[in-house]
Amino acid sequence: MKKLLSLAFAATLTFSSCSSDDDAGDMGTNVDLNLTAQRSDNYINTAALPQAILNYVSTNYPNNTIKEAEIEDNNNYEVELNNGTELIFDQQGNFLGIDDDGDDDFGDENIAPGDLPVNIRNFITTYFPGATIEEAERENNGNxxxxxxxxxxxxxxxDGNFLGRADDDDNDDKDDDDIEVSELPQVIRDYIATNYPNNTIIEAEREDDNTFEVTLNNGVELKFDSDGTFLEAEDHNGDDDDDDDDN
Structure with missing residues (x-):
């Protein structure tokens, strides 16, 4: 009798363990949160955009700057302005339209957090309990x-299975703080007005070390220290100027 009870108890433990493992698999208990996965779209420097895109933005949105730019896996460019407008361009820089309706007209679709698969919402609730979903997209590859x-x-x-955290090869300046042109120190704006009188500012950033990076509509990136002193210039072709040769 004792032997039968022991076997029954062991079987109960085994069933309980298997049931726990199955639940763990559903919730991703064994998931490595340090995994990285390639995004279907990658952030790129504004200065690396085709000149046709820079021209389009500066001509049609002269009072706006670029907040961020991405290249999609279908080779379209997505450019977000500081007013939230998202412009879509093809690989050659031809304007395709404004992505503002949440549909997948241009290869990706904005998703309301409540419309995400339940296993994604459960995963986020379990492993990121203090965070909220700010943006969700279904990309043209289904991810x-x-x-x-x-x-x-x-x-x-x-299917809602966790692949990893987004990993970008071209993400050097994504975490910089985009600022309005009016927030640039006056000495920087004066420098640009004097040395680049025929160009406009298309992006302005304050970097982590409090230096400034300004992109002009001709694709030139200007770097200034935290006091607004000019440091160097780099165009999208990779040509550099330092403070010995301002322009």
Whole structure:
């Protein structure tokens, strides 16, 4: 009798363990949160955009600057302005339209957090309990890309399985602080007005070390120290000027 009870108890433990493992698999208990996954679209420097795009933005949106730019895996460019407008261009820089309706007209679709697959929502609630979903997209490859309020970017496949955190090869300046042109020190604006009188500012950033980076509509990037002193210039072809040769 004792032997039968022992076997029954062992079987109960085994069943309980298997059931726990199955639940763990559903919730991704064994998931490595340090995994990285390639985004279907990658951030690129504004200065690296085709000149046709820079011209279009400066001509049609003269009072706006570029907040960020991405190249999609279908080779379209997505350019977000500081007023939230998202402009779509083809590989040659031809304007395709404004992506403002949430549909997948240009290869990706904005998704309301409540419309995400339940396993994605459960995953985020479990592993990022203090974060909220700021942006969710279904990309043209079927993957879901989720940006959280803590700046984490998570990639899930079409079935909602976690693939990893977003990994970008061209993401050097994504975390810099985009600022309005009016927020640039006056000495920087004066420098640009004097040395680049025929160009306009198309992007302005304050970097992590409090230096400034300004992109002009001709694709030239200007760098200034925290006091607004000019440091160097680099164009999108890779030509450099330092402070010994201002322009």
């Amino acid at each position: 879901f890309e989720i940006e959280l309020s803590n700046d984490a970017e998570l990639i899930f496949d079409a």
